[in-house]
Amino acid sequence: xxxxxxxxxxxxxxxxxxxxxxxxxxxxxxxxxxxxxxxxxxxxxxxxxxxxxxxxxxxxxxxxxxxxxxxxxxxxxxxxxxxxxxxxxxxxxxxxxxxxxxxxxxxxxxxxxxxxxxxxxxxxxxxxxxxxxxxxxxxxxxxxxxxxxxxxxxxxxxxxxxxxxxxxxxxxxxxxxxxxxxxxxxxxxxxxxxxxxxxxxxxxxxxxxxxxxxxxxxxxxxxxxxxxxxxxxxxxxxxxxxxxxxxxxxxxxxxxxxxxxxxxxxxxxxxxxxxxxxxxxxxxxxxxxxxxxxxxxxxxxxxxxxxxxxxxxxxxxxxxxxxxxxxxxxxxxxxxxxxxxxxxxxxxxxxxxxxxxxxxxxxxxxxxxxxxxxxxxxxxxxxxxxxxxxxxxxxxxxxxxxxxxxxxxxxxxxxxxxxxxxxxxxxxxxxxxxxx
Ligand SMILES: NC(=O)c1ccc[n+]([C@@H]2O[C@H](COP(=O)([O-])OP(=O)(O)OC[C@H]3O[C@@H](n4cnc5c(N)ncnc54)[C@H](O)[C@@H]3O)[C@@H](O)[C@H]2O)c1
Numbered sequence: 001x002x003x004x005x006x007x008x009x010x011x012x013x014x015x016x017x018x019x020x021x022x023x024x025x026x027x028x029x030x031x032x033x034x035x036x037x038x039x040x041x042x043x044x045x046x047x048x049x050x051x052x053x054x055x056x057x058x059x060x061x062x063x064x065x066x067x068x069x070x071x072x073x074x075x076x077x078x079x080x081x082x083x084x085x086x087x088x089x090x091x092x093x094x095x096x097x098x099x100x101x102x103x104x105x106x107x108x109x110x111x112x113x114x115x116x117x118x119x120x121x122x123x124x125x126x127x128x129x130x131x132x133x134x135x136x137x138x139x140x141x142x143x144x145x146x147x148x149x150x151x152x153x154x155x156x157x158x159x160x161x162x163x164x165x166x167x168x169x170x171x172x173x174x175x176x177x178x179x180x181x182x183x184x185x186x187x188x189x190x191x192x193x194x195x196x197x198x199x200x201x202x203x204x205x206x207x208x209x210x211x212x213x214x215x216x217x218x219x220x221x222x223x224x225x226x227x228x229x230x231x232x233x234x235x236x237x238x239x240x241x242x243x244x245x246x247x248x249x250x251x252x253x254x255x256x257x258x259x260x261x262x263x264x265x266x267x268x269x270x271x272x273x274x275x276x277x278x279x280x281x282x283x284x285x286x287x288x289x290x291x292x293x294x295x296x297x298x299x300x301x302x303x304x305x306x307x308x309x310x311x312x313x314x315x316x317x318x319x320x321x322x323x324x325x326x327x328x329x330x331x332x333x334x335x336x337x338x339x340x341x342x343x344x345x346x347x348x349x350x351x352x353x354x355x356x357x358x359x360x361x362x363x364x365x366x367x368x369x370x371x372x373x374x375x376x377x378x379x380x381x382x383x384x385x386x387x388x389x390x391x392x393x394x395x396x397x398x399x400x401x402x403x404x405x406x407x408x409x410x411x412x413x414x415x416x417x418x419x420x421x422x423x424x425x426x427x428x429x430x431x432x433x434x435x436x
Contacts, residue, residue, distance in 0.1 A: 001025065001183060004073040004080045006103045008035055008066065010046055010158065010262065010329065011120060011151050012083030017051065018162040020058035022187040027065045027073040039066040047328035047355040050159050071110040078180050080107050081149070082131075083120040086266070093269040095124050104131040108138035116177045118147045122207050122267055124274050128171065128200040145177035148200045150207030155262070156326030167194040171203025208271040215264040216288045217252040222295055225255035225433025235433030236415065255432045257334040257387060257413040258295035260323035265292075265332040296334050299413060300341035306409050306430045307383050312346035315406070317381035319374055320388025320414075321364070322356035330359040334413075335387045339364050352377040354390050375404050382407035389414040398425030 001024045005016040008030035016026045030036045035045040042059070044052045058064035067073050074080050082103045089096035100121055107117055117135060119128060132146045148171035153161035168185055172178045178197060182189070189195060198206070225235040235255050243250030259265070268289050275282040304311050323333035330336070333356075343349050343365045352371040353360060361370070371377035374393060378384055378401055386393055394416050402408065402425045410417070410427040415434065422429040 002027075002077050003184065004029060004070075004077040004107075005120075006070070006073075006080065006082050006107065007084040007099075007121070008032075008039060008045070009083065009085065010048065010155055011153065012081070013039075013044075013046065013055070014048060014051060014153060014158040014162055015081065015083060015120060015151060017054045017058055017064060018159060019184065020061075020064040021054060021163070022184075023063065024184060025063050026058075027067055027077070029067055029070045029073045031068065033068070036066060036068055047326075048155065048158050049326055054159060070106050074107060074110045074115065075112055077111075077115055079116045079118055079147075079184060080111070081118045081120045082107070083151075086121045086123055086270075088266045088269055093273045095122070095266065095270040097123065097127060097130075100127060101130070101134055104134045105138050108135040108142060108144075111139070111142055111144065114143040114176075116145045116147050116172070116180045118149050118181070119204075120149055120151050122150060122211075122263065122270075123148070123204055124208070124270055125201050125204045125278075127204060145172065145174050146200065147172040147177045147181060148203035149181065150203060152207070152210065155329055156324060163188075164191070165193055167196055169196045169198065169203050169206050171198045171200040173199060208267055208274070211263055211267040212271050212282070212285045212288070214252050215259055215268050215292070216284060218254075218256070218259045218264075219288045219291050219295075221253045221255050222258065222432075223291060228433040228435075232435045233433075234435055238433075255415065257299045257338065257432075258292045260296070260332040260334045260336075262323075262329055262331040265289075268292075296337050297341075299334060300338045300345075302413075302430065303338065303342060303383065303385055303411050304345065306411050306428070310345070311342055311383075313348075314346075314382040315348045315350060315380060316342055317371075317377040317379075317384040317405070318349055318351040319353075319377060319384065319386045319393050320356075320390055321351055321353035321360045322388050325388055325390040326355075328355040328359050330356055330363050333363075333388075335360070336363055338385070338387060339368060343367055350377045350379075350381060353388065354392060356388075375400065378404040381405045383409035383411065385411045385413065386416060387413050389416045398422050398427065402426050 005012045005028045008028045016028045020026045038045045084099040086095045128146045228235040239253035243253045272285045321335040349368045357370045408428050411430045415431045
């Protein structure tokens, strides 16, 4: 079977490599010349664990190729996946579908025969129907189907999530389209992955509902953490106490600085807009967005408070910049607003992130100093703030860390450290939602 993937970003590249691993012939179309050059040279344009080997092995096996030429890619492809970005549109919170519709038109012009045009990008309800109209208007002669196959992978664990997903959702409305997608996903069917066949609108909405629910769960435990601080309770015990209830579940109950990343912020906003547009407002999603925004802005204030009310002239070491560990993705990372505020208030920021520093340079204030490693960042700092819970930060010995610093303030926004051990090492430790 042959397919094409339009867009070689986090989702397109991982999906393409995994489909190739399932023995499908995949050609990825990428417009960004720098990304394409990197891929041709065997270098990954993003950081995702295991991706370089998976890509290079499948390229070597002749199952995976990259091109800027859409016509060559879609020729003979039984399915063409659209995996381009759907960022927030400026001004109104809607998903910006410019790239999706442009890709649909390009695909329509290039196809030479029947194919299923599948959205893998996260797209609002109605996008599939609109794509069908665009394709039909561009090529009235073309035989095609449109389908929705939203992607649920998590950055940092993307290959595992794609290869062993909890479920696959396929919105398709003809037997022919369902057959193509069933064949493509046959390796997952064989390992008994639930495959949920739905209509197109249902599949589109399912993706937003999943992300909004997870964002709400994170936001709920963050609010509980704030309450724990007021009443002297421990949020980790609360999370365990509720999470062991099978109806609630333990995942996504870790308190932190507020959700960020390439999906939750934009997808909650887009769902909120869709719900308003259709006259069925989602107050829960609206509250989630507002509470999370407020939380992200309040994190810098925690640091300022821990530093005695002002950070002017103080040196602050920041560990972790990406929105979560095991990715280089800085999109909507909580680090952005925290660092902007601290630097704006006159702090000197010395930052370290294992993979995110290249992307961080584009979004953080130019005054930020990027360091070799954690101890280099901590050297001479008055305060240390942990924003992203990379594993290597867990292993830092408290005594060495403390010895490297000038001051003793430690703000742990992910609760990775043991408060008792940190206080014994001489730190003035501030976690999230833990007593005293
Ligand atoms: N990143 C995630 O973890 C994740 C998870 C699930 C779903 N999604 C969704 O998947 C979609 C893609 O997200 P991403 O993070 O991979 O984005 P991304 O920005 O990393 O990748 C998109 C890529 O598409 C390329 N592109 C744009 N227009 C093109 C065109 N016409 N032809 C060829 N290439 C084109 C861009 O150059 C870019 O490399 C979004 O809708 C997102 O919401 C993302």
